[in-house]
Amino acid sequence: MKDVPVEIQPEMCKVTDALGILVGKWKPVILLHLLNSGTQRFNELKRSLPGITQKMLTNQLRELEEEDIIERKVYAQVPPKVEYSVTEYGRSLEPILHAMHEWGAKHTIHKQSKKHNQAEAK
Amino acid sequence: MKDVPVEIQPEMCKVTDALGILVGKWKPVILLHLLNSGTQRFNELKRSLPGITQKMLTNQLRELEEEDIIERKVYAQVPPKVEYSVTEYGRSLEPILHAMHEWGAKHTIHKQSKKHNQAEAK
DNA sequence: CGGAATCCTTTTGGATACTG
DNA sequence: CAGTATCCAAAAGGATTCCG
Numbered sequence: 434m435k436d437v438p439v440e441i442q443p444e445m446c447k448v449t450d451a452l453g454i455l456v457g458k459w460k461p462v463i464l465l466h467l468l469n470s471g472t473q474r475f476n477e478l479k480r481s482l483p484g485i486t487q488k489m490l491t492n493q494l495r496e497l498e499e500e501d502i503i504e505r506k507v508y509a510q511v512p513p514k515v516e517y518s519v520t521e522y523g524r525s526l527e528p529i530l531h532a533m534h535e536w537g538a539k540h541t542i543h544k545q546s547k548k549h550n551q552a553e554a555k
Numbered sequence: 556m557k558d559v560p561v562e563i564q565p566e567m568c569k570v571t572d573a574l575g576i577l578v579g580k581w582k583p584v585i586l587l588h589l590l591n592s593g594t595q596r597f598n599e600l601k602r603s604l605p606g607i608t609q610k611m612l613t614n615q616l617r618e619l620e621e622e623d624i625i626e627r628k629v630y631a632q633v634p635p636k637v638e639y640s641v642t643e644y645g646r647s648l649e650p651i652l653h654a655m656h657e658w659g660a661k662h663t664i665h666k667q668s669k670k671h672n673q674a675e676a677k
Numbered sequence: 678c679g680g681a682a683t684c685c686t687t688t689t690g691g692a693t694a695c696t697g
Numbered sequence: 698c699a700g701t702a703t704c705c706a707a708a709a710g711g712a713t714t715c716c717g
Contacts, residue, residue, distance in 0.1 A: 440604075441603060441604055443581060446584050447659025448587065448656050451662065452577060452583060456578055458689080462565050465568070466563055479699095487701090488700090488701085512699080513697085513699055525658060529651065533569070536648065537568075537572040539647070540569075597678070610710085612680095614709095629679095635678050
């Protein structure tokens with residue numbers, strides 16, 4: 434049995450793969466929102482995400498769609514109607530999102546206590 | 556009881572917080588490597604990560620250090636000796652890394668079957 | 678040995694205006 | 698309504714040189 438090679442690269446890293454899909458200023462937020470609101474139209478999303486521009490919303494949605502994480506359903510109507518929802522495959526990201534959320538909640542505390550200590554030391 | 560506000564921003568998102576720490580081309584790879592190799596010197600790390608430049612290695616290490624994820628220990632010697640290791644706090648990221656790795660492994664399959672289907676459809 | 682400094686290219690993100 | 702298209706600023710990443 435051979436040893437695992439010690440030479441590592443980002444391209445071979447499974448963690449990096451997963452990470453790449455979630456990276457983007459609004460992607461986690463969009464995903465979380467879709468996960469607990471179910472299907473949403475473009476402008477519904479936009480209203481729920483104050484501060485996002487159309488361009489960014491479109492952009493992030495497209496990237497998530499390319500990765501098969503969300504589904505885009507276009508209705509042939511005037512005016513147009515487009516619905517977005519998380520695919521079943523997309524739901525497989527939930528454990529990751531959950532782990533991150535858990536960690537993030539504790540992290541907030543950690544950061545606060547660090548700042549507190551630094552303030553004391555000053 | 557008031558409803559949870561539907562207005563969301565990246566800055567309020569715990570998931571985004573966690574994500575921010577792991578983001579960086581080499582951060583996950585460095586972290587994983589340190590996690591199962593224990594303490595490593597700068598050049599040991601560099602050798603284990605072919606393709607990385609000193610600048611990037613320094614850069615990513617500094618950012619992880621700032622977040623208190625890794626520890627940097629400098630020995631007052633000539634020639635210099637600097638050791639890096641994961642802090643206990645850093646180890647709290649393991650569930651996230653694990654979830655990502657698990658997902659990444661399956662994702663590879665998913666991508667392959669997608670490409671396969673596309674090749675067929677051509 | 679373990680960097681810092683500089684310069685450059687690429688990638689992201691933002692503002693704004695226009696359109697089927 | 699749900700987008701494009703442009704242009705621009707900021708951030709990330711890369712190559713190279715120099716240093717205590």
